[in-house]
Amino acid sequence: MDKIIPIFHSLSKSMRSIHKSSCDVISIVQSSIIYEISLMTKPSMQVVAEAVGMDITTFSRQIGTLEKKELVIRTPYEQDRRIYLLSLTAKGSDMVVAINGIIAAKMESALATMNDFERETVLRSMHVLEVKLRETE
Template sequence: MLPELQNTRELLQIMVRRFGLLDKNCCTVGEQEISLIQSHILYEIDHQYEPSMQQVAETLAMDITTFSRQIQTLIKKNLVRKTPLPEDRRVYILSLTVEGKFVTTAIDYRMNTHLDEVFSFMTDAEKQTVIQSVKLLNESMLKSKMCCTPLG
């Protein structure tokens, strides 16, 4: 492996650790302990229009069995509602409960506050450079054949 690629991997590893992406629980809102994957699921349900279970699972690149277990946990926590689609009762639509919307809004607020604080140490030009670079990295990852697949 080229030294600059190893260094790039190290930079990304450090960023993941500093964002707390390896923590078991990403946050606590009120009495609710929310894992990182649950946070991602809540975010997607909130940002997609009446998503089906399959749509959210695909967006997060999760197998449906693992995803279903997470949904059951979120239903037990009274954060998510699962409703059969009237036209096809095999398809379930996901939505947030009132408490789920509250938790999602609280997580969004914390993340935005955290990012605002991180960006406060940068000039506007530096901030725009970082945002453009992340967009470019995301676009390139989408084109990669290895994106969202386990390393074998």
């Protein structure tokens, strides 16, 4: 267990660095928000806020910023005007694709230094760890 803390912090720092370098126009938090929106069809603000682990007040401010940057559209839900649905603009969708491409290229570059067995083992292990971490939330 003594090895897990340094590995956790080092891996977090490396992943954050990759994510940050892929986002030159928006913050990492905003990148995570538009990524989550891209995974769903017109999700409510509450659903996306929960997905990114953010309180609704802070999240609402971030959405306001993303609207000003013309990346997100906030639409009132017809059955209940208190609920807002989110969708990406074409510019927002393009940004998600660009950010994902940069992240994928950097991850592929790191994985390219491994043989097929190591690469498959790392990817499978990362997936299992991610699932187990979600279960502990």
